[in-house]
Amino acid sequence: MGETTGTAGTRENERYDVVVVGAGAAGLNAALVLGRARRRVAVVDAGEPRNAPAAHMHGYLSRDGMPPAALLAVGREEVARYGVDLIDARVEHVEHVEHGESGESAGLAREAGLAAPGFVVHLAGGPVLHARRVVIATGLRDGLPELPGLAERWGHDVLHCPYCHAWEVRDRPLGVLGTGPGAVNQALLLRQWSADVVLLAHTLVLTDAERERLAARDVRVVEGRIVRLVSDDGRLRGVELATGQVVPREAVFVFPQPVPRDALLFGLDCARDDNGWVTTDRTGRTSLPGVWAVGNVADPRAQVVTAAGMGAAAAFALDHDLVAEEVDRAVDRYRASGAALPA
Template sequence: MTDELREQYDVVVVGGGAAGLNGALMLARARRAVAVIDAGEPRNAPAEGVHGLLGREGMPPAELLAIGRGEVRQYGGHVVDGAVSGAKAADGGFAVALADGREVKARKLLVTTGLVDRLPEIPGLAEHWGRGLIHCPYCHGWEVRDRAIGVIATGPMSMHGALLFRQWTADLVVFTNERLALPAEEREKLIARGTRIVDGAIERIEAEDGRITGVRLAGGEFVERSVLATSSRLEARAGFLKDLGLKTVEHPSGAGEHVPADPVGRTDVPGVWVAGNVTDLMGQVGASAAAGAMAGAQINMELVNEDTAAAVAAYRAR
């Protein structure tokens, strides 16, 4: 079901993942006119299930979003399929342009467009993303426990990942791939826990019948693995905000680029809020949903204050 997009809303939510839908739910329950515009490109689409989310453990991502859409609609909120191509200030609020030519106005914007994972450019790697190629032990570790796991290093943070994945398997290999210079002390930590370290550049990832079989090194050596883990560079989907003066900046962790905001999602542009992975690069589904709820409540309070100020001004003008 796709709802018809009206011309004007109190709040337009750009992005229909956990953060956007939970923000919209809070706003709809607050009797605000709210529309969620969703391009249908969830980051976790390749995953079989959502993990670490109390009460929804293992639920397929698409099912979780379908439930969320229904809950938003239950309170009068609209959920609209479409890609947002731009946004600009207009009439004391914002005008949001969609790629198909539609335009909608809103008093406030909540941006929850998430991020894009930029994977290492290794032949044969990307097609296994979300299945045989994983990134988060808390999201996928239980499902790949006790299997032959290989951690492909992308930088200094890969040491952190290697230490974590050892919790789920004793059969662990770290491929430095000429991206990770391990000091003697760091090597000792891995070796002491039975982790093999393989140096040298990776030529390609090999697979059979759609399943990873191992890693082929540039020198010809083949290392059997059934699961690979790596860190991606995380880039917020926020290019459409440029006309509002909002740009992505490097995240303090060095993991990628995000849209900075205060603890409740308020950006440097008045009236524009963010929640979820577009600002919190490492946030899981539960944290993103909670951030969306917080931002929704804060936006409603800001609208209440504006409505009250307008009412007081009108009252005094009698």
């Protein structure tokens, strides 16, 4: 156990207590807790972490400033020590197998010794895994505004979260791109890290109340449509407007559109809120029994430390769920055996 494999090395019809999809902080922390609980766990990961462009992560006690890739590498080593299988592959879809179902997937599940209900996890290339429970920790992707020069600087000097990155650009000329309704509040917030904050209005139509709040906070508003971000020698130099003016800035902040990587949850028909995000309880449990969703796939605001905590909470609840099922089955077997209750 504790192997790291590619799809070709995956054992066909392998049976697990839990299959975790996604090896970010949420998925790995769930696997860590479950591995220590002596559960048979596999983590399947396609190798596309959201924070890959960032050089460092922040706000995680004892790990502040650590490169994101280093955290994940340490996490993989830790879970492997507890017998967790790490599989480098993409999950194409997950099937829910009910009691009494027929068909190929249900038949394979029974052959693998998996008592229904359960889940059949289909990997790209053909292999399948069988699980009593699944944890979806596939994260999200950041939908960026389509402005020339922006994507190239994303995660470097085009930033999103002030609490993650503003300290590193403190006291420098900062800009906020007016590409969404959150830009005003973002500019007001950033003022505590720099005395030179500019809101580039772009397509925003500001109300008088918003202009007053920005002026009171000493945030300058620059009108005009943004046409591109200007970089030189691998560094952001400014923001060019349609008038040809270039507003010098050393870093800019933007609100991306969070897009959850939730196709697997769509396939499982899990309930969603009015905004289309999967709904869960405080432990990450979805509306479909046996399925948990943790990290950014369920909460776009979750930072790395938050996602790790979500993974741990899900693991605790999930293990209790498995124990309850095991106790019920043990009682059924005990009764069927005709054994007398102990005196």
